[in-house]
Amino acid sequence: MTPTLQIKDLSLKIGARVILDRINLSIHAGEIMGLVGRSGSGKSMTGLAAMRLAPENASIQGDIILEDENLATASEKHLCSIRGRDIAMVFQEPMTALNPLHSIGMQIAETILIHSDTSKATALRQAGNLLTRVGLPPETISPARLPHELSGGQRQRVVIAIAIAMKPKILIADEPTTSLDVTTQTEILALLKDLAHQDNMGLLLITHDLAIISEMADQIALMKDGRIVEQATPQMFFNGVASSDVKELLVQPVTRTMRARPSKDDTKPVLKASNIVCAYPLPRASLFAPKRHLRAVDGVSLTIRKNENVGLVGESGCGKSTFARTLLGLAVLSDGNIEIDGAAFPSPNAATTHNLRRKIQIVFQDPYSSFNPRQTIRKVIAEPLNLLDARPDKKTERRMVTDALSAVDLSPDDAEKYPHAFSGGQRQRIAIARALITEPEVIILDEATSALDTASRNRVLELLMRLSEEKGVSYLFITHDLSVVRSVTDRLLVMKTGRIVEEGATHDIFEAPKHPYTQKLLNAAPVMKQFEPASP
Amino acid sequence: MTNTSTIDGNAATPRASFIAGSVIVSTVVLLAILSFFWTPHDPTAFDVAARFSPPSFTHWMGANHLGRDVFSMIMVGARVSIAVALVAVGIGVGIGAPLGLVAASRGGIIDDAIMRGGDLIFAFPALIVAILITAIFGPGAINAIIAIGIFNIPVFARLTRGSALPLWNRNYVLAARTAGKNRAQISLEHILPNIMHLLVVQATVQFSLGILAEAGLSYVGLGAQPPTPSWGRMLAESQTMFSFAPWLVLFPGLVIFLFVFSMNLLGDGLRRRLDPRSEGVS
Numbered sequence: 001m002t003p004t005l006q007i008k009d010l011s012l013k014i015g016a017r018v019i020l021d022r023i024n025l026s027i028h029a030g031e032i033m034g035l036v037g038r039s040g041s042g043k044s045m046t047g048l049a050a051m052r053l054a055p056e057n058a059s060i061q062g063d064i065i066l067e068d069e070n071l072a073t074a075s076e077k078h079l080c081s082i083r084g085r086d087i088a089m090v091f092q093e094p095m096t097a098l099n100p101l102h103s104i105g106m107q108i109a110e111t112i113l114i115h116s117d118t119s120k121a122t123a124l125r126q127a128g129n130l131l132t133r134v135g136l137p138p139e140t141i142s143p144a145r146l147p148h149e150l151s152g153g154q155r156q157r158v159v160i161a162i163a164i165a166m167k168p169k170i171l172i173a174d175e176p177t178t179s180l181d182v183t184t185q186t187e188i189l190a191l192l193k194d195l196a197h198q199d200n201m202g203l204l205l206i207t208h209d210l211a212i213i214s215e216m217a218d219q220i221a222l223m224k225d226g227r228i229v230e231q232a233t234p235q236m237f238f239n240g241v242a243s244s245d246v247k248e249l250l251v252q253p254v255t256r257t258m259r260a261r262p263s264k265d266d267t268k269p270v271l272k273a274s275n276i277v278c279a280y281p282l283p284r285a286s287l288f289a290p291k292r293h294l295r296a297v298d299g300v301s302l303t304i305r306k307n308e309n310v311g312l313v314g315e316s317g318c319g320k321s322t323f324a325r326t327l328l329g330l331a332v333l334s335d336g337n338i339e340i341d342g343a344a345f346p347s348p349n350a351a352t353t354h355n356l357r358r359k360i361q362i363v364f365q366d367p368y369s370s371f372n373p374r375q376t377i378r379k380v381i382a383e384p385l386n387l388l389d390a391r392p393d394k395k396t397e398r399r400m401v402t403d404a405l406s407a408v409d410l411s412p413d414d415a416e417k418y419p420h421a422f423s424g425g426q427r428q429r430i431a432i433a434r435a436l437i438t439e440p441e442v443i444i445l446d447e448a449t450s451a452l453d454t455a456s457r458n459r460v461l462e463l464l465m466r467l468s469e470e471k472g473v474s475y476l477f478i479t480h481d482l483s484v485v486r487s488v489t490d491r492l493l494v495m496k497t498g499r500i501v502e503e504g505a506t507h508d509i510f511e512a513p514k515h516p517y518t519q520k521l522l523n524a525a526p527v528m529k530q531f532e533p534a535s536p
Numbered sequence: 537m538t539n540t541s542t543i544d545g546n547a548a549t550p551r552a553s554f555i556a557g558s559v560i561v562s563t564v565v566l567l568a569i570l571s572f573f574w575t576p577h578d579p580t581a582f583d584v585a586a587r588f589s590p591p592s593f594t595h596w597m598g599a600n601h602l603g604r605d606v607f608s609m610i611m612v613g614a615r616v617s618i619a620v621a622l623v624a625v626g627i628g629v630g631i632g633a634p635l636g637l638v639a640a641s642r643g644g645i646i647d648d649a650i651m652r653g654g655d656l657i658f659a660f661p662a663l664i665v666a667i668l669i670t671a672i673f674g675p676g677a678i679n680a681i682i683a684i685g686i687f688n689i690p691v692f693a694r695l696t697r698g699s700a701l702p703l704w705n706r707n708y709v710l711a712a713r714t715a716g717k718n719r720a721q722i723s724l725e726h727i728l729p730n731i732m733h734l735l736v737v738q739a740t741v742q743f744s745l746g747i748l749a750e751a752g753l754s755y756v757g758l759g760a761q762p763p764t765p766s767w768g769r770m771l772a773e774s775q776t777m778f779s780f781a782p783w784l785v786l787f788p789g790l791v792i793f794l795f796v797f798s799m800n801l802l803g804d805g806l807r808r809r810l811d812p813r814s815e816g817v818s
Contacts, residue, residue: 328714357716364707372708374729380708384715434711 003028004202005050005087005170010062010072012049019045019058021226027170027202027219032193034217034234035206038453039424042226043206047172050204051087052079066170085115088163092175094155098147104158105131105143111165130161134191152316153184157191164195171196172204177212181315181480182524189216208453211526214238270341270441270474271304271327271360277335278322278498296322298498299336304442304474311477311485311506313521314495320478323495324446327476328362329353341441358387361435365447367427371419377430378415381405384438404433407470408463425456429463436467444476449484461488482525486510494518554805560798564791568614577605579612580763588781598783600774606784609765610791616677616760617767617795621746623681625739628688633735635689636696637727640704641719651697654690662687663752670758677760684749688742695738699731733810740803744796751792767792 003026012020020042027033037043048054050064052071064071066086071079091097099107108127112118118126128138134157147155156176163171173192177185193216196203205216213220213234220237222230230237278297296319304310314320325331327338329346338345340360346353361384364370371380381401385391392400402412408429419427428448435443445464449457465488467473477485485492485506492509494502494517502515513519576596577583583603591598597606639650666683673679703709703726712722753759754768762769767788774784 325710330710330713354716357714360714362711362714364710366707370707370711372726372730375725383712383717386721387716431711 004067005204006063006065007046007050008063008065010046010049010060010064012045012054012058012060014055014058019226020049022062023049023228025204025221025228025231027204029169029202030197030200031218032196032203032205032216034213034220035204035223036208036210036213036220037223038455039208041223043208043223044174045226046223047089047174047204047206050170050172051083051089053083053089081115084111084163084168085166086168087170087172088166088168090156090159090163090171090173090176092178094152094159094179095147097159098155100147103144103146104136104141104150104161107158108143108162108165111162115166126165127161130165131158133164133195134158134161135187136161151184153180153188156180156184156188160188160191160195164199164201167199168201170202170204172206174206175208176205178207178209182482182526183315183520185212185526186524192216209526210454215526267305267307268342269303269305269339271302271476272339273300273302273327273336274338275336276300276302276323276326276333276338278319278326278331279334295334295498297326300495300498300500301336302476302493304476306441307468307472307474308491309468309475309477309489311479311489311492312495313479313482313485313492315480315521318495319498320495321446324362324444324476324478327444328360329357354387355389358384358438359441360444361438361440361442362444362446363428363431363435363448365450367424367431367451370427370431373419375418376415377405377417377419377422380419380430381415381434381437384434387438400437404437407436407467408433423456425452425460428452428456428460432460432463432467436471436473439471440473442474442476444478446478447480448477450479450481457484464488482522494521551805553801554808557798557801557803557805560794561802564614564795565618567611568618571608571611571615575605575608575611577608579604579608579765588777590781591783597787598781600770600784601777601781604765606770606787609770610767610788613765613767613770613788614791614795616764617747617750620677620681620684620750620759621743624684624688624746624749625742627681627685628692628742629735629739632689632692633696633728636693636698637700637723639693639697640700640727641723647697650693654693657687657690663749666749666753667756667758670753675758675761677764680750680753680759683753684746688746691742692735692738695734696731699734700727703727703730733807736810737803737807740799740806744799744803747792747796747799 005025005027007023007025010020010023011018023046025033025035025046035043035046045054049058049060050071052060052064052074054060060072062072066082069082071082071087074082098104102110105124105127108130109120109123112123112126113120116123124143128143131138131141131143136154136157141150141154147158150158160176171192176192177188180188189212192203192205195201205213207213217234220230220232220234221228222237276297277295277299279293279295282292282294298319300319300323302310302312312320312323322331326333333346340356343352343356345356345360347356378398378401381404382397385397385400391397401415405412405414410426410429410433414422414430419430422430431448432443449460452460461484464475468475475488477489479485489506492502492504492506493500494509494515496517502509502513502518509518510522513522571579581604583599583605586595586599586603586605587601589595589599589603595605595607597610599605600609635650635654639647666680666687669683669686670676670679700723706726709722709726712726717725750759750766751768751771754766755772757769757772759768760766770788771785771792774781774788778785
């Protein structure tokens, strides 16, 4: 049987830089091809190049044969008629993939109208059917809704509905679930698998998550530095043939056993938050209706003791990031109080507040927007020194920046570079250096490792653990990734719609979750499928 | 079969137009500076013998109805036009950008007050009000500068506020807040450097509009007063003589057109170069 999509010796260059180096891939009808690799290995570019959507300044070489047509030589006009009809794509970020001004039904109908001669009414009816297929039946979710009225998972379903509207022969899904919660992720992946098998559609699934690939793929290709270094069935891939490249990727998240810690009930709490409420006003339902409020954080209490690591888990939108911002004094505190090192924060005295800020710092999720692109790393890291009573002189400051950089395993020469010169993992280490420079008591890690691939994540987590031993700093891990909190936290809080539903020692919660929501979270986390050893 | 295809747009064209724009703009600026020291003829001197002389080796662009040398007048006129437009843009950036930064950082009533004030100015047709101002306070280059400058303020205030607002949600601004930086510090250290490229490009646009506005005011006699030469008034004075001395209209008109056009090319080229999304930013 000839493959539906055949990529032959595809190379892609931007300027003199080789991004893709002689890629060979073939996908048969109904087959799921998993494309894995670390960030920056060229996975996404392969997906884009296959649709001839590579950046304007890129030059490609090789063949992309879809059935009997070579897309590598096709004209842009012809490509427009093929894209969306024969080959479609689902992107990582469902927030930006939809037009915020059009209803979801209309956006699906539009694709149908572009590629066929049906009337608008028929197209809209087909759109309704498609929405039902992806699990958004018109009875519950009206096709007249606008994208902002849907959750992230629902939006991703709409994006998939658009992609499969014309029954494409090939669907390319680039990290389709990376920005979604574990519970939603499972549903979306099941949906993609069903669609591929029912419609006999070839699926190119690009991801860095091996657990997903092990569950989904019929064939696995591993990319490294723009080349495919390994291609095998899952069975072969995870057993036996695994080359050193595969092994490197297969590193499991740090699974350090529970840290032996003395009971710390007697140690002084460094951060104590009681009954925190964060409410935002909502628009009035009608002119005379009472003002409504959204309680994003609804009576959350949290205590972190010296040298203790606490995890806060929950789905996106549950209020955990708002809670983090409240702890930092960046969001309105509607009710409750915060104490840092025994002192009220924010204090009525501005100078005291300024001093207390030194003791609590944060590392954000997105390593790309965390730094001013026009400042050198030196300026970035030295910024919190603003919080010290007396700003250190130039020489001391240089030494402090150098120390902070070496503490996170970066070279002191990196201080003169700009943020764009660093990879995601390096940037997160720079963010940690920035948080460390004032020697805080608590660092909040708001999904600080979610955007990193397994290997970089492990290095960042190892680093954090080492720093906690050396400097006695406590962490608050805010995340939806259970594998992270399992290995590095002492205590865990589970948050749902602004409230804490379960709290206890990490070990106990993983062993015996009590609340149904915690159980659901634990069950949904993707686990690496175990394969029987390959028969000789 | 192996095929090579480049999806490389017309990458050469923007650079070419940027170079052409900067060459013409700097030529005019250099001529304006040169006019302080040297012009082919005294631009204010009447030479009755040379009246209506067509372009020649002595009068490169001809002479007007009073025998004044057109090329020399254009050189000195460039001085006036550039000075007026430059100071007017300076007023716009100098007052508008800080107002925009304040509006974006404070929000609420202050933001509303600043932006609605800007809307109020926008509600009036710019050139008509400029005419009104110069008509009340008397014609002259200074009043023209003020009239044009006032209308530049809301342009820069809006642009600054609009581009600063999304930056306030960036993590690096949040990080700066956890580092105890106040609004003014954040505005200056984090917001302004990241919107500077937009302001520079808008400045080139407003500069060319300023040149046009100055020419318009001078055309109706409200700009720089005689005997100071001005591009706009040269057009106004010579339009009735177009039938027998077309060069009197042609050259000032051509200079205005070329200068504004190349200023726009320059601005477009700058936009491509300064945009942080393009490569090579540091």
